[in-house]
Structure formats: C-alpha cells, structure tokens
Amino acid sequence: MTTTTGTEGTRSPGAAADRLPGAWGLGLHQGALELRQFFRQREQVVFTFAFPIVFLFLFASIFSDDVSGAGITASQLYVAAMIAAGIMSTSFQSLGISIAIERDEKVLRRLRGTPMPPAAYFLGKIWLVLVTGVLETALLLIVGVSLFDVDLPTRASDWLTFGWIFVLGITSCALLGIAISSVPRSGRSATSVVILPFLVLQFISGVYIAIDTIPDWMLNIGALFPLKWMCQGFRGVFLPDSAQVLEQAGSWEYGKIALVLGAWCVGGLVLCLLTFRWKDRRDG
Numbered sequence: 001m002t003t004t005t006g007t008e009g010t011r012s013p014g015a016a017a018d019r020l021p022g023a024w025g026l027g028l029h030q031g032a033l034e035l036r037q038f039f040r041q042r043e044q045v046v047f048t049f050a051f052p053i054v055f056l057f058l059f060a061s062i063f064s065d066d067v068s069g070a071g072i073t074a075s076q077l078y079v080a081a082m083i084a085a086g087i088m089s090t091s092f093q094s095l096g097i098s099i100a101i102e103r104d105e106k107v108l109r110r111l112r113g114t115p116m117p118p119a120a121y122f123l124g125k126i127w128l129v130l131v132t133g134v135l136e137t138a139l140l141l142i143v144g145v146s147l148f149d150v151d152l153p154t155r156a157s158d159w160l161t162f163g164w165i166f167v168l169g170i171t172s173c174a175l176l177g178i179a180i181s182s183v184p185r186s187g188r189s190a191t192s193v194v195i196l197p198f199l200v201l202q203f204i205s206g207v208y209i210a211i212d213t214i215p216d217w218m219l220n221i222g223a224l225f226p227l228k229w230m231c232q233g234f235r236g237v238f239l240p241d242s243a244q245v246l247e248q249a250g251s252w253e254y255g256k257i258a259l260v261l262g263a264w265c266v267g268g269l270v271l272c273l274l275t276f277r278w279k280d281r282r283d284g
Contacts, residue, residue: 022117023117023119023120023123024123026116026117026120026123027119027120027121027122027123027124027126027127028123028127029120029124030116030120030121030123030124030127031123031124031125031126031127031128031131032127033124034124034125034127034128035127035128035131038128038132048089048090048094048132048136049135049136049139051089052082052085052086052089052136052140053139053140053143055082055208056078056079056082056140056143056144057143057147059078059082059208060074060075060078060079060147060148061075063075063078064148067210067243067246069242069245070242070243070245070246071240071242071243072239072240072242072243073148073149074210075148075149076144076148076149076150076238076239077210077235077239077243077246078148079140079141079143079144079148079150079238080150080231080234080235080237080238080239081205081206081207081208081231081234081235082140082207083137083140083141083144083234083238084169084205084207084227084230084231084233084234085202085207085227085231086133086136086137086140087133087136087137087166087169087170087173087230088169088173088198088201088226088227088230089136089198090129090132090133090136090170091129091133091170091173091174091177092173092174092176092177092180092194092198093177093194093195093198094128094129094132094177095125095129095174095177095178095181096176096177096178096180096181096190096193096194097181097190097191097194097195098181099125099177099178099181100181100182100183100184100186100187100190100193100194101187101190102187103181103182103187103277103278103279103280104186104187104188104190104280105187106280108121108278108279109278109279109280111278112278112279122178125174125178126174129170129174130170133166133170137166144238150238151238152238153237153238158237161233161236161237161254162234162237164258165230165233165234165237165257165261168258168261168262168265169226169229169230169233169261171265171268172226172261172264172265172268173226173227174268175264175265175268175269175271175272176226176264176268176271177194178268178272178276179268179271179272179275179276180193180194180197181194181276182275182276182277186280201222201225201227201228202227204218204219204221204222204228205222205225205227205228205231206219206222206228206231206232207227207231210246211232211246211247211248212246216248219248223248223260225264226260226261226264229256229257229260229261230257230261232247232252232253232257233252233254233257235247235252236252236254
C-alpha cells in the first residue's frame with residue numbers, strides 16, 4: 001500500500017478552515033439572504049414602507065397650519081419626526097419581532113449548530129436594517145419634499161449631521177431591537193411586546209404630537225430613549241433655525257444628541273451581550 005505524504009496527500013484541518021469564508025463574507029451572504037426573504041413577503045414590505053408614509057400623509061394633511069413664531073408649517077414638523085420613526089420601525093420593531101419569531105421557530109437554534117460564526121448572523125441583520133432604513137428614509141423625504149414643502153439641506157455640514165444622526169440612531173435602535181427580542185415568551189406575543197413601547201415612545205417623543213404641547217414630565221421620560229433625540233436632530237437638519245423655539249431647551253442640542261445616541265449604542269450592545277438567547281426559554 002502506498003502512503004501519500006506532503007501537501008498534496010494530506011490536508012490539515014487548519015488549511016481547510018482557511019478556505020472557509022470569514023464572518024464578514026458570510027455576513028454579506030446572510031444579509032443578501034435576509035433581503036431576499038424580506039422582499040419576497042409582499043405584505044411585510046408594503047406594511048413596513050407604507051405605514052410611516054400613510055401616517056405622515058394623514059397627520060401632515062390634517063395639521064397643516066403655520067406654527068406661530070417658528071416660520072414653518074406643522075406638516076414640516078411631521079416629516080422630520082416621521083423619518084426618525086421610520087428608522088426606528090425598520091430597526092427596533094423589525095428586529096425585535098423577527099428575531100423573537102426565529103427563536104420560537106428554532107431557526108436560531110439550528111443556526112447556532114452550524115459552523116457559521118454567530119457574528120455573521122448579526123451582520124446579516126445589520127445589512128437588512130441598513131438597506132430598509134435607507135429606503136424608508138428616501139421614500140419619506142420624497143413625500144416630504146413633493147407634498148409638504150420640505151427643503152433639502154444645501155450645506156455639506158447639514159448632510160454630515162444627518163449622516164451621523166442616522167448611523168447612531170439606526171445602530172442604537174437595532175441593538176435595542178435585538179435586546180428586546182429576548183423578552184417575549186413566544187413568537188406569537190412578540191408583536192404586542194415590541195409595538196406597545198414603540199407606540200408610546202412615538203407619542204411622548206414628538207412624532208405625532210408637537211414637542212411644545214407635550215407635558216415636560218412626558219418629554220423627560222421620552223428623553224431617556226433614542227427616538228426623541230433622533231426627531232430633534234432631524235428637525236435641526238430639515239427645518240430653519242427659527243424652529244428651535246419649539247424645542248424643550250430652545251436649541252437643537254447636537255452635542256447632547258450625539259452623547260445620548262452614542263450612550264445607547266454602548267448600552268444596547270451591553271444589553272444584547274447580557275440577554276441574547278439562541279434557544280427558547282422552554283428549551284432550557
């Protein structure tokens with residue numbers, strides 16, 4: 001019997017492992033899979049993108065009067081706020097519900113048993129959130145510019161501000177969505193568990209009700225979470241400086257926005273590391 005030695009006859013496990021795609025490559029493939037699955041579900045696509053647009057059209061059409069002393073219309077206020085709500089919808093709400101359902105249906109447990117690095121799963125979710133968040137924002141801006149006289153920024157600094165608020169906001173909301181996905185006891189209860197706090201936050205963070213008409217104690221509660229600061233930041237980007245009089249502090253407070261959103265990125269990551277589960281509670 002002839003025994004073959006050398007690199008052609010024997011292949012070490014390490015060499016085989018080197019040929020496997022890394023976490024980034026697998027994450028990209030996982031993201032493409034997540035996007036295909038998302039866009040194949042037409043009802044989910046329509047609900048995700050149409051819900052904020054429908055609410056924007058309703059509120060901005062009903063409350064369209066000029067805002068006294070601010071130099072804007074109420075419709076323009078709603079456009080900026082609904083962009084923030086749309087981002088939170090495609091990140092916090094989407095991940096909170098979908099991951100809970102995948103855990104309940106044992107999808108996460110099966111993925112954990114494969115050679116795929118855990119990071120690749122989360123990278124796939126990040127790609128899904130990023131693409132849907134950008135599309136949602138673009139659609140809301142198109143509606144705001146074409147129907148409600150919102151002016152797009154002309155200065156590069158304003159777009160830079162928009163960019164970092166978008167990145168910090170979608171990151172913090174996505175991490176909170178992953179964290180809250182461990183709260184529902186089953187996939188069936190995930191929708192109510194996730195949507196209820198999101199709905200409450202929209203009312204006390206200046207999405208549906210103007211900031212200057214919300215009681216201070218409610219605003220202070222809303223200020224503990226990212227949505228209020230995203231709304232405020234986007235108002236600063238898309239509205240004139242005269243509208244600052246409507247804010248609780250009388251200014252856009254960009255430094256505070258960056259601090260709070262950055263803190264939630266760190267805090268959300270810690271929550272994910274402490275609470276995320278690959279198996280349902282009933283599985284032990």
